[in-house]
Amino acid sequence: MDFDELWKWFEDRPKWLQDCARRLIEKGLLLQKDYIDLLVICKDEAIGKNVNFSGIPEGSLALQESTKPIRLESIANISGINALCSDKPLDFGKEPICIIYGRNGSGKSGYVRLLKHACGVKNPGNLLSNVFMTDNQPHTAELTFTEEAKKKSSKWSGEPIAELRGIEIYDTACGLVYINKENEVAYEPWILYLFTQLTEACTNLASRINEEIDGMVSSKPDFPSEYETTAASIWYTNISESTTQSEVEKKTAWTSADKEELNEMNKRLIETKPSEKAGDLRRQAHSIKELVYDLKNLTKSFKDPKCNEYIKAKKDALEKRKVADEDAAKVFSRAPLAGIGSETWRLLWEAARKYSNEYAYKTQVFPYVTTDARCVLCQRKLDLESIDRFVSFEKYIKGELQQIALEAEQKFKTSFELLPDVPTAEMITIRIEAARISDQDTIAMVTKYAKKIAARKQTVLNACRMTDISALPGKTALISLVQIARIIYKKARSYDQDAAGQNRPKLEQRSRELKAREWLYQQRQTINKEIVRLTAIKQLKDALDLTNTTALSRRKSSLTEELITNAYIQRFHNELIGLKAKHISVDLEKTRTEVGRVYHRIFLKNTNVDVGTMEILSEGEFRIVSLAAFLADTEGRGSKTTFIFDDPISSLDHVYEEVTAQRLVRLSMTRQVIVFTHRLSLVGYLTKYAEKNKIKSEIVCLSCYRTGQVTDLPINLKRTDKAVNDLLNKRLADAKKAFKNGDDIVYENVARSICIDIRILIERMVEMDLLNEVVRRFCEEVNTKGKIGALAKITEEDCSFVDEYMTKYSRYEHSQSEEVIIPLPPPNEIESDLNEIKRFIENVRSRNK
Template sequence: MSGISASLTKWFSERPQWLQIAATRLLQQSELTDKDVSELANLCQQEADGKLPKTTYSFPATAFSQGAAGSLRLCSISDVEGVNALAPKKPLEFGKGNITIVYGNNGSGKSGYVRLLKHVCGARETGTLHRNVYKPGAAAQKACISFEQDGVPKTHTWSGQGICDDLNSVDIFDTSFGKVFVSSEDEVSYEPPVLSFFSSLILACEKVASALDTEANRHQSKKPNIPADKKVTPEGIWYEAISAKTSTQDIDKHCAFGSAVETEMQTLQQRLAEQAPAEKAKQLRKQKQHIDTLVQDAQKYLEQLSDENYRRIIAAKKKSILKKAAADTAAEKVFSGSELEGIGSDVWKELWEAARNYSVSAAYKEAEYPNVSDGSRCVLCHQTLTEEAKERLISFESFVKGEIQKAATDAAKEYDTASQTIEALPTSETLKTRIDAAGIPQDEVASQVTDFFAQLQARKDLLPGIDSEEVIPDPLLSPKWIEEANAQSKSLGELAAKYDEDAKSDNREENKKTLHSLQARKWLAEHRAAIDEEVTRLKLLNQLKAAKKSADTTALSRKKGELAEALITDAFVQRFNAELKALGASRVKVDLVKSKVSKGRVLHKLQLRGASQSGLADVLSEGENRIVSIAAFLADVTGRTYPAPFVFDDPISSLDQNFEEAVVQRLCAIASERQVVIFTHRLSLLATVQDYAKKVSIKPEIVCIREEPWGTGEPGNTPLQAQKPLQALNTLINIELPKAKKLFNESGFDGYKSEAKAICSEFRILLERMVEYELMSDVVQRYRRAINTMGKISNLAKISEADCKYFDDLMTKYSRYEHSQPAEVPVMLPEPGSSSFQVGSLRSSLPRIR
């Protein structure tokens, strides 16, 4: 076995990492728990994902050595409820011996006990275990099984489900099991430790695979169905082909859907809906022109009211003020002696300039102003100018045309020119009209436009009151709506160009395809989260699939098959042939061959030797089928090295006398090594077992079960016909007669009559058996084929005429009670204890007869 361990170490080193871990655990414990399976499933996933560290595991040389065999025996079945019609009040005891016969008539509960044991012990063909079909709503199924394991008493309470691991080595043969062997392939139940290890490991793989399937089933697809009209688009085709290999970049590419794409989609919808594209192009360009004009005006006003222009106007204003102040000071000096106030003021200067204009344009066209020639008059009052008046006018003109005054005048003009650079802003009504003409909806953007122009007006209104750059308000920035309006203007221009193109060529079908594609992309964008989730799910399923692939049992099954060739198949065939010979069935030409290995199970089948037809059930007789199935069963279970109990349910059904005796002889031989429990309804089998058990010095236990009003399976006294004559006679004398006497004393003859007649009938039957066992010295029996002559036939010579007459008289007397009686002289039943009841006299005569 050390060589096997070494080769397996190398073989397992080439297996998946998680499987090596599972093998190591199975070497340390008899079976894997649910927690182990869950952990192994996780390790299997990790390895499939490349996240499980690589480690090498070895197997100890003693890993598969076979330890000392233990012992097991069934003791009793009790507390049965809900199983067929079984309702025993007393336990079914199997006794202390190695062979137990459970005898009962049909319907007494034998099959119910066997079916129960099949479920508790985990037989291959358990069948359905029904409750009492005649009692609807019966109690839940349960039973208590008592047994000894290695001499230690144990009990198992069965609650309708599961098996008792301690009892799974109990082998049960019944008709259904025989069909398994003869009619189909089956697995040898005995396995050397190394094969048992492989079976456990294969089971672990199946459980891990099942756990992975369960995990995969938890992740059902939530991928929404794309509308049918979008499936034919490139985006729809991509969506339908999403797989675990779909990358994030690919998803980003197909699910990208921003405002530009939304605008493009809406534009296409509009273009397809437009019936007059050329006229639409004109409307769009006109709308574009209004937008451009509005933007240009906004930018123009923004520039006019800029800080730079503000500073230029304020500078001109400050200069004008300074120059004017200088001129006013000079004027004050010039006009200090004037008779009137305000000479030299701005109002006066306006009057002076008005007088100048009148003089040079009307009164004195040819003369310079002021005209101070002889006879000239004042252009304002038309009075002739005096010399004093002429001098005053000349001094006024000199002041007005002086440098200081000229500078003040120029500064005032400069300020006025600068102020005129800020044009009048449109009124709110005018602005609304222009916004509408630009196609700007009355929403947030329109409010932004209105608010911006209101800010421009407010900034303009502040300018006249500002005399210093330090109090200039914060500048107005170019508003966001201008950028959006420019983009809208560009879009309108491009759209107009597309409408022009639509007007020139027929491209509607192409536009429709493009629109559907964009609509599909929008749908993809709306379901982006579901797409990401689906790709993640598919990647996980791929991982689980890869993990499950590593849980495939093919390699394990193949390896187990290789080991089974040498470790089990040849030995099993030899045992089968030996069993056929022991059962006297060598003439039945059948071979047992290995057919295949499936998931680590080594399967065998029976086939006719040298025949073209392989169906045993169609060729062999019912009895031959039965004996072959028994041989296969015994070859299977006797391969075990520990003494597990055997349970047989009517093993001799359909067998002739030869096969019946051969089977009984084989069972008695097996009972010398382990416990054998036989359920039967045939007295012939009971007698044959007693006979052969005696030859191997085994005392069989006989248990009788019967049907009672409360149910079947009730253990009771062994019937007289199943007892040996002396035992039966003692039963009549010590049990039945006292019972009858009590009835006679308490109830009189009427209560006693039926019991007395039954005793007479039993005694008559017993007399027949006495003839066989005692008078004829057990040389021949009705239920036995063999004739015992050794040491017995000489006793026949001792039979006297008196002995014959004695038995003849008893048979005559007690046969009368079995027949109808004449009304005139009826034969009265003997009273208990009377001399006419001669049951006791027979016991006293036995020594003389022997």
Template sequence: MNNTESTLTKWFSDRPQWLQIAATRLLQNSELSNQDISELVTMCRKDADGTLSKPSCSFPSSAFSQGTAGTLRLCSISDVEGVNALAPKKPLEFGKGNITTVYGNNGSGKSGYVRLLKHICGARETETLHRNVYEPDSAGQKACVSYEKDGIKKSHKWSGQGVCDELNSVDIFDTSFGKVFVGSEDEVSYEPPVLSFFSSLILVCEKVASALDSEANQQQSKKPNIPADKKVTPEGKWYESLSAKATTQDIDKHCTFNSSDNKEMHTLQLRLTEQAPAEKAKQLRKQKQHIETLFGDALRCLEQLSEENCRRIIAAKKKSILKKAAADASAEKVFSDSELDGIGSDVWQELWEAARNYSLSGAYQGIDYPNVSDGSRCVLCHQTLTEEAKNRLTSFESFVKGELQKAAIDAAKEYELASQTIELLPTSETLKTRIDAAGIAQDEIASQVAEFFRQLQIRKDKLPEIDSEEAIPDPLSTPQWIEQLQAQAKSLGELAAKYDEDAKSDNRADINKKLNSLQTRKWLSEHRSAISDEVKRLKLLNQIQKAKKLTNTRALSQKKGELAEALITDAFVQRFNSELKALGASQVKVELVKAKVSKGRVLHKLQLQDAYQGGLAEVLSEGESRIVSIAAFLADVTGKTNQAPFVFDDPISSLDQTYEEAVVKRLIELSEDKQVIVFTHRLSLLGTIKHFAEKKSIKTDVVSIRPAGWGTGEPAPIPLSQSDIKSALNSLMNQRYQDAKKASENGEFEHAEILLKSMCSDFRTLVERSIENDLLCGVVQRFQRPVHSLKIKDLAKLRDADCHFLDSLMTKYSGFEHSQPTESPVELPEPEDLMADMASLKSWREEYAKRTA
């Protein structure tokens, strides 16, 4: 290895300086902290700028020596929620031995536990871990895995995502592993220290590159999007091609916009806004006229409802009232002896004037009214006037033409003329039409206009109710919007004059080009700060990109590939061939070869030997594919120096008896120094593991799981066919018998009957197993292939009484293992009889075990 260190020292001296520092730090500490990565990012950027001092990099002779591997054991899985249908109330314990078989029928939860372990331990192929599809979504997924690390008990609480770092060395084999080497290329798990060093250094490069990317991503551009019409200007083209090379002088040249530029731009805009300036001038003058009309009406109405005019109207009203009162008082004296009321009133006077008009124009033309000559008649009732009537009419006419009445009439006319000085105010509809015609948007000014005229209307409506000058409300002041409209009208007039001048221009293209450049420069000046920031950002990104080029892992990958050729591939292929032989599959013509090196990862693949066409999937049988996958898996994981557990999910699926036994033997060998956990639904595999483990004096642990009403994965007693007869019989006699007896004493007769039936069925199974293991001395057993011929000699102790005894028990309890006709069901024995039979079997087994031939 000394030659390797010397070669690497020379090779690294040609690498970027920051990478040499990273390599030195990795030699000192196998894992770099976040602080280390942060410092290396800074060094990488300095290296890109040429400001990093040159380091010295050397590899000591012990740099890649093999370290001492640690130990790891899985202890239990508990508190499982939201994983498939798993809902165990008790932990799944993996026992104290080195080989544990987890048995359960289909649908008992085995695959759920394996999928959970794959996610927690970070297996290669981790499929989606669904919740119970038959239940509403739960709050989340979680589980707790207890384990021992170098003899220290620990636990990891998994919350639905992430991998436990201390458990990622656990190797898991299930059906999906066949896709790894058989269906595609994959990387070998084991790496010698020097390759692990390269893998770590590649990871450091990726972390530094990722940090640089993250820093670059944080430098988001705040450069505003320039309008499309401005991109064609010289200033716009400069902005679009903005780069890290832009100087302060460049920014000053293109981003300065002063008041003279603004004035010039405004002048150009006035000339180019409209395609028909002469027509526009007419429109503006018309709009100006509407605006002048609007504020002219406002000023006129304001004047009409001014305090002075209101005082004049109220004074005329007061005068009219006084004159009318004087005339009424005179009339009351004149007409005091009248037989009818209301003589001299306004209504009466209207009637009098109507009668006068009728007399002068019709009845007595050319004769003064009233006609009191001889024989004259009343123009209303047409009766001949008496002297009294003639005198009354004459007095009425004297009153009407009297000074007081004339003064009252003149005062009323004066009040009427004063009131008529206030014209009708425009309605809200009329006002809206005028506002629209004036081109005033429905904004604040439009609202102020409407509110002003509303206040004028209120003032006008109140005026007839006011009788004194003191009651006149405060006058309205001239609103600000009138000044604004006056200024707007003036501006429109000036703009119309400009349009008249523009109509005579013929250089619109040049003016438009110049205007667009001025507008672009104005836009750039408004975004000058953002432009300066963008140039700074581009300079920073340029520096980051230069630094990121120094994190390229291609050279590291190539160097690792060269080292892996000799250090990994040959040994890996040898282990694969050895595993094929150990599994009895040497005749399967496949070979494991290196495919390529990708980012420092050495990828391998399985292929047919000397085949002209066809792949593994098309040629190998299902059983052959399975045994090849197991061989590849074992070749991969046995190269590791640690003692991490192996987990196998139904490894013998599709295998015949020969392959099955070969696999079991290999698992037993692995369990000699590592924990092996096998999940299976086959009793034959359970028995085969137990048989070959016993041959090597290895104790096996058997754990059973079953579905329950609340979910799957619930730990349960192991099958009677695989349990210890003595322990199972004691459980029947001491625990289950007492449960049935207690139920009967409590009056729970149906429950007691169920318990008793279950005991009879299990007792019958134990009798059958006693025949295999005790009476026949275990020469042949179900679920096991071997015949223990050496035990045949023990059959010499067998007697007729033994056969009759066991046969009687089989006969008595066989009905509880078979369907029973409903018309004649098998009657349950009394509990005391069952207890006596169990006790007799126990005594017989003890005596038979001690008996000699």
């Protein structure tokens, strides 16, 4: 294999996948923290951020698959796993093959489920706590194992233990996978297993990303159905992550003008007499135009030329009157009273003239100063001095300077009268209300406009020069009024069109568009949130694309053709032959490669119809075929890890059972084999063929009373020498203690149990020692080779010894008469008998060598 080319192939893969491969090469598995880190790298890479990652070190792909031997030592400190108790560790011993024996319900399957989860096998199943207890304890255990002669211990709490992932476990569930489904091969060279792990990492990250995507629920409301097909509705439907903020602001804009237009549309749609409405609007517009006209004329009256003319006339009149007054002061300096020639005095003189001409002396020229004349003011006769004064007054009044002053004053008066009256605030308000102007800004501007003109007039009246006059108002108010009038005229023309009956469809469509836009404006914040959501989803989907397994599947498939398939199928056939099942018409073939995994299936050969394998095979055939597939699968590994079997032959007949035991013993020559079983026949076959191959085996017994509790082996599974020593050293000591303490009930229970086991020991002694295992229970063959000579050495004393002790100790197992109860022997008698039996076993074994 060209590892340099493969290394370059990895360099073209996503950065997160390169980092993932490096972690797997260095550690062998991914933990929760690794997945969190890789997810961050994947997301950052998807949005184009600079990511901090470490790729595969050059040359590391050429490493060979690990061949480190692994063997399980023990399981201890179990908590929260089925009903398993943890008083004593389950010790697998030091021998190549360990048999865990226990009846149904003793906890064998619980241990196997724990091991399946701890070793990270496929399809581990559910791991339950004790369903009969209320407290739900966490799953924990401590597993001890040896790797390359180095003892290690790992506290397991749910995650697979990296070093134990190579351990293979066969049970009923595994058998169903091998028969019913396309199974992924377990044997994979190091590099292919790396691809499997990378595929699992892709699936894990994809699941996490999809979970995030599913959690991003849209809060975007449905567009109101009554506004469908509007431009706003179409835009809203097509909102995506590429929709810009400026586009949102533009499409969701809603101004006062839009609101006014919508109100106008609604008014026009509900108007029943559009012609009358048009006339009313024109009258309103005309009122506004008249107001504008009057304000313009008022403004013209106070423009600078007019004001300048007024100030000039005022100044001229004042100056000329001053000259006339100065002249009068000279003429009348000796007058007894002051003020002659003043404005007030002139008014008095003119009033006297008018009175004389109209009442006193109608036919005489004023002033009438004959001798009989009287003063028109005081009614007294005029004396000569008074006559002279009257004549001089009149002469003064008709003098040139006085006439010039009067003319100037008249001109000023005319200018004053030309200044128009400025309407009061109340009058302006009346005009505004009459014109039905509702815009408050416009009303304020018009009112201010009139106030400025009134102020200008006041300053004009008081001013002596142009700089003293306040400024005229600007044209803003008038322009606003003109615009309002134009809008109203436009509305009037619209109502004219409405009256013609050809404009309603357009009105309705425009009203819907405006209402749709108003709804969009109300949803602006929600729309912005939706765009943020869609952007995040787009980024997550881009990250999801980086977890695609197609490239991994294709690459692994090409490597698999060379490294796995042909060898795997050949191993399957070899296993069938070895298990004496070649006559079963089945075969194995590769089917497909998917998501970085290679699949095979077991199928029936030479069938006319497509039928499932399980529908044809018997249960025994199913077991042996699935076992062959399992062994073919796992024997391809280069590593020497533990094999665990959970009752693999419970449905096989004695032929399949025996060859399976032989196969398991052969496996134990190269690696540790652990068998969980409840069948004594299998225990017998395993120990038999282990002895034949000079392989030591160890049997561990599980209690049927305390689930998972390791207990002493039953006597029928022990060697006779070990059984007699256990009775002497352990159980008899308990009997002695009870006997010494006078506890008769306890003694009877213990002693009776010992007596019954002595009877079983004698039976085993005959089978194993006296008959030298020539004939054994659970074995169909008679084993004569190297053994049958021991039968000729059996003496009459041997037979008498067996007969004596069999008779004596059979009495305690059988029912006894209430009248004649046989008492149990005392401890010293039992001890003496056991020592005799021990010596007998030693003598027979010594004789048979």
